[in-house]
Amino acid sequence: MELDADAIDAMRELINIGVGRAAGMLNEITKCPIILQVPSIRIESLEKLSGTTDENAPSLSTVSLHFRGPMSGVAALVFPPKSAALLVSLMTREGEDAQDLDIMRIETLKEVGNIIINAVMGSIANVLEQHLKYSLPNYQEIRIAALAQSLKKTADKRVVLANAHFHLEGTTIDGNILLILEIGSMDALLEGITRMTPRD
Amino acid sequence: MPPEEIPDADWTQYDMLPVGIIVIRSDYSILFWNDCIADWTGMSASEMIGTNLLQRFPNMNKNVIKGRIDLVFDGGPAAIFSPQFHPHIILANHPNGNLRFQSTKVVPHSAIGELTAMIVIEDVTDIFNQTHKYRELKNVAEKELEERKRAEAEMSRLASIVESSDDAIISKNLDGIITSWNYGAELLFGYAVWEAIGKNVSFLSPADQAEEYLEILQQIKNGNHISHFQTKRVTADRRILDISLTVSPIFDTQGQIIGASSIARDITEAQRMDEALRLANKKLNMLSSITRHDIINQLMALRAYIHLIREEIHDPKPIGFIEKADQIANTIGDQVEFTRAYQDVGVKSPVWQQIPAVITEAILPLQQSGICVDLSGLKPLEIFADPLLQRVFYNLVENAQRHGEHVTFIRFWHEERIEGLVIICEDDGVGVPMEFKEKIFRREYFKHTGFGMYLAREILSLTGITILETGEPDKGARFEMLVPKGAWK
Numbered sequence: 001m002e003l004d005a006d007a008i009d010a011m012r013e014l015i016n017i018g019v020g021r022a023a024g025m026l027n028e029i030t031k032c033p034i035i036l037q038v039p040s041i042r043i044e045s046l047e048k049l050s051g052t053t054d055e056n057a058p059s060l061s062t063v064s065l066h067f068r069g070p071m072s073g074v075a076a077l078v079f080p081p082k083s084a085a086l087l088v089s090l091m092t093r094e095g096e097d098a099q100d101l102d103i104m105r106i107e108t109l110k111e112v113g114n115i116i117i118n119a120v121m122g123s124i125a126n127v128l129e130q131h132l133k134y135s136l137p138n139y140q141e142i143r144i145a146a147l148a149q150s151l152k153k154t155a156d157k158r159v160v161l162a163n164a165h166f167h168l169e170g171t172t173i174d175g176n177i178l179l180i181l182e183i184g185s186m187d188a189l190l191e192g193i194t195r196m197t198p199r200d
Numbered sequence: 201m202p203p204e205e206i207p208d209a210d211w212t213q214y215d216m217l218p219v220g221i222i223v224i225r226s227d228y229s230i231l232f233w234n235d236c237i238a239d240w241t242g243m244s245a246s247e248m249i250g251t252n253l254l255q256r257f258p259n260m261n262k263n264v265i266k267g268r269i270d271l272v273f274d275g276g277p278a279a280i281f282s283p284q285f286h287p288h289i290i291l292a293n294h295p296n297g298n299l300r301f302q303s304t305k306v307v308p309h310s311a312i313g314e315l316t317a318m319i320v321i322e323d324v325t326d327i328f329n330q331t332h333k334y335r336e337l338k339n340v341a342e343k344e345l346e347e348r349k350r351a352e353a354e355m356s357r358l359a360s361i362v363e364s365s366d367d368a369i370i371s372k373n374l375d376g377i378i379t380s381w382n383y384g385a386e387l388l389f390g391y392a393v394w395e396a397i398g399k400n401v402s403f404l405s406p407a408d409q410a411e412e413y414l415e416i417l418q419q420i421k422n423g424n425h426i427s428h429f430q431t432k433r434v435t436a437d438r439r440i441l442d443i444s445l446t447v448s449p450i451f452d453t454q455g456q457i458i459g460a461s462s463i464a465r466d467i468t469e470a471q472r473m474d475e476a477l478r479l480a481n482k483k484l485n486m487l488s489s490i491t492r493h494d495i496i497n498q499l500m501a502l503r504a505y506i507h508l509i510r511e512e513i514h515d516p517k518p519i520g521f522i523e524k525a526d527q528i529a530n531t532i533g534d535q536v537e538f539t540r541a542y543q544d545v546g547v548k549s550p551v552w553q554q555i556p557a558v559i560t561e562a563i564l565p566l567q568q569s570g571i572c573v574d575l576s577g578l579k580p581l582e583i584f585a586d587p588l589l590q591r592v593f594y595n596l597v598e599n600a601q602r603h604g605e606h607v608t609f610i611r612f613w614h615e616e617r618i619e620g621l622v623i624i625c626e627d628d629g630v631g632v633p634m635e636f637k638e639k640i641f642r643r644e645y646f647k648h649t650g651f652g653m654y655l656a657r658e659i660l661s662l663t664g665i666t667i668l669e670t671g672e673p674d675k676g677a678r679f680e681m682l683v684p685k686g687a688w689k
Contacts (some may be wrong), residue, residue, distance in 0.1 A: 028264045029285050065277055092284050100338075104284055104331045107303055107324075111282035115268070118277045125275070134277035136305060 003043050003158070003190065010193045012041045014127060015162050015177065018120035025115050030091045035167040036116070038177070044161045046180065049144050059141045061085075061101065063113025066150070067121060069132035071188045073155070073181035074147060075121055077113040077164070081141060083173050084109055090169045110139050116164070120177060127192040144178070153182040220290065220302075220321035223309060226273040228253045228266075231316060240292035240300060240323070257290055265289065269306050272317050278307040283324050294325045301328040368464040371450060374421060376401045376413050379459065388466055390436030404433045406440060420449045420460040433464065442468040485543050492536050499536070502529050538643075538651045545588060545655065550663045552582045552689070553589050555623060559612055562593035569601050571627075577613025581621065584687040586662045595652035596625045596679055604629020604677065621683040628676045637669045663687055 015038050023036035061084035064076035079087065081101060088094075088105045091112065101109065114137045125132055140147075148155040160179035165172055181189065211232050214221045220237035224230055233248040243256075254261045260269075265286065268279040281289055281304040294300045302321045309318040362369045368385035372378050381396040389396075389404060402413050409432065419426055426447040433443045444467045450459040506526050513519060556578045563573050583589075600607050607629035615622045632640060640653045657667050664684045671678030 025264060025268070028262075067277070088284075102331050102334065103327060104282075107280075107282040108284040111280045111285055114277070114280040118268075118271065118279065122271065122276055131275040134308075136278050136307065137280055 007190055007193055014123045015120050018123040022116040022119035032168055037165045038162045041162040043158050046148055046155055046157050046159050049159050057143050059143055062140050062142050063110050063137055065117050065137045066135040067132045070128055070130050071185040073185050075117045076178045077116050078178055079175040087166055087173045106139050110137055113137055127196050148180050151182050156181045156183050156186045158186060222319040223316050224253050225316055269317060272306050272308050278305055280305050283328055290321055301325045371459055371461040372401050373459040376417055406432050406434050416447055441466050442471045481547050488539055488543050492539055495536050499529055499533055541651060541655055545658055546662050548587045550584050550586050552584055554580055554582050556580055558590050559593045562590040563597050566597050571607055572609040574611040582689050583683050584663050586659045588659045592656040592659050595656050599652055600627040600629055620685050621688040623681040626678040631671045631673045631676050632669050633673050
């Protein structure tokens with residue numbers, strides 16, 4: 001199936017519903033006002049995104065979750081490592097000087113990623129009207145290409161890439177939510193979206 | 201289902217794990233409570249199974265915990281609770297007496313034919329504490345690194361100042377072995393850095409001063425600082441230089457003296473110029489002296505002739521002219537006398553002089569006058585002034601005697617003010633009329649009081665000292681001399 005503008009809009013809506021719920025939960029946990037926005041999503045080719053031919057492509061701080069079912073793949077929250085450390089430092093009120101990811105901050109980042117990815121996957125599962133099976137979330141500093149290679153089947157050449165903006169403590173931190181799907185899974189998602197979208 | 205109905209084989213494996221494991225139904229009733237969590241909490245499985253987890257641990261009944269566990273029961277992914285946000289989900293004491301820090305995961309689970317949730321709790325107390333220690337150490341290390349970088353930048357800046365200095369800057373250890381040698385030293389002495397480093401600094405001294413460095417190093421070992429010490433040094437091409445040397449101790453981080461740094465400035469040219477100036481002054485003074493001698497001789501002859509003419513002529517009209525000629529001759533005499541007094545002003549370098557001693561010396565020739573001179577208000581302070589300072593005090597006292605009319609005492613004392621030290625000379629004579637307070641310091645005023653006050657102001661001004669007359673007319677004269685900061689001690 002083709003990904004037309006309506007499908008992309010609907011997908012953006014789904015992700016926004018998820019991150020809206022996640023932001024509410026993060027506000028409650030951290031007691032600090034956090035605004036989480038997904039202003040745009042786009043479909044990128046996996047090759048372009050992962051820099052598969054570039055051995056020097058940077059590793060990113062990634063909290064990822066594999067899922068299986070009518071739709072299979074990996075969902076990930078991705079940051080440059082310094083941005084990830086800054087996000088955690090601001091959420092835990094440790095100050096902007098704490099700019100490295102030690103084991104405790106990685107645990108915290110995993111929880112933040114867990115909340116956001118769970119909320120997004122919750123929205124998507126609702127559309128599919130079927131349950132998915134999920135792995136435990138995992139933290140890695142990894143290149144996108146390596147993340148795609150962790151799929152059991154070959155990844156679809158198209159990757160859903162959502163820009164995620166975190167606004168807190170007067171600072172904006174940019175990250176990305178990635179949805180790398182196995183071949184065939186994108187169609188399942190689009191079918192679900194089509195079912196959900198009201199017809200003229 | 202009561203716990204006794206759950207087959208043992210399904211659960212015993214979880215009792216062996218070093219993590220806390222709790223299995224709950226969707227109504228939060230406890231289905232399994234492993235040995236580890238029983239050990240941590242002191243609550244046995246038999247006590248906990250079948251009870252409600254939220255009632256046992258009300259802190260879990262918050263949306264941020266229960267709300268997310270509910271989503272697991274709704275088929276959502278596992279929920280993770282990090283130790284920074286949720287340090288103590290199940291309140292359990294650590295052997296160290298504090299609550300255990302926990303990393304908790306709630307995963308969907310299937311047991312007894314229904315969807316359950318397994319709560320897996322890892323004790324991360326030690327990791328938590330170690331991480332905090334690591335962070336503290338890291339903060340200290342980062343601060344030290346920052347300090348070190350700042351110090352290195354400062355050292356680099358200072359090194360570049362030393363390296364680019366025109367003065368020769370040399371450091372040596374306490375045995376006199378040269379340890380650093382800047383570009384200025386290369387230029388001044390003609391030795392490259394590789395030729396100088398490692399040698400004893402005595403190789404720069406003339407043969408007759410080879411031991412001088414030992415005395416300098418002894419001063420440094422005693423913690424002393426040597427300023428503007430004038431000596432001689434030999435260059436690579438055997439020229440002898442006049443050098444002004446400033447030497448300071450070098451300390452290690454414990455404050456121990458480990459060497460000395462010296463700044464050597466070539467003053468050979470300045471010395472030559474001083475000498476040339478001294479010779480020129482000497483010649484000028486000689487010329488002045490000869491000329492003055494010749495004029496005085498001629499003046500004596502002129503006065504003798506005026507005297508002879510006055511005896512020979514009785515007509516009042518030419519006598520008036522002769523009187524005027526006599527006055528002119530007297531004026532010429534006074535002016536010649538002034539050149540005698542003024543020729544020594546500023547010829548010699550200023551020196552530190554103790555005020556009471558200088559005044560005592562100055563007034564010795566005047567003590568037969570019967571005037572009481574009181575110096576009790578003066579501490580033995582020193583001021584930096586021209587060697588003719590004694591002349592200033594002589595003039596002040598002599599003027600008081602000559603022009604004060606009924607002076608009975610002269611008092612000297614001093615005051616410390618914000619602007620400097622003020623030395624005051626006061627008498628009880630007639631004082632100085634308002635209109636003459638400034639005029640007495642002018643050269644053309646010599647007709648009335650001589651050149652004394654003009655000379656006094658000139659002598660004092662050489663080292664920045666000012667003098668003013670501040671007395672009340674008819675109540676006595678009062679002279680205030682202001683010595684600027686740094687020119688008295």
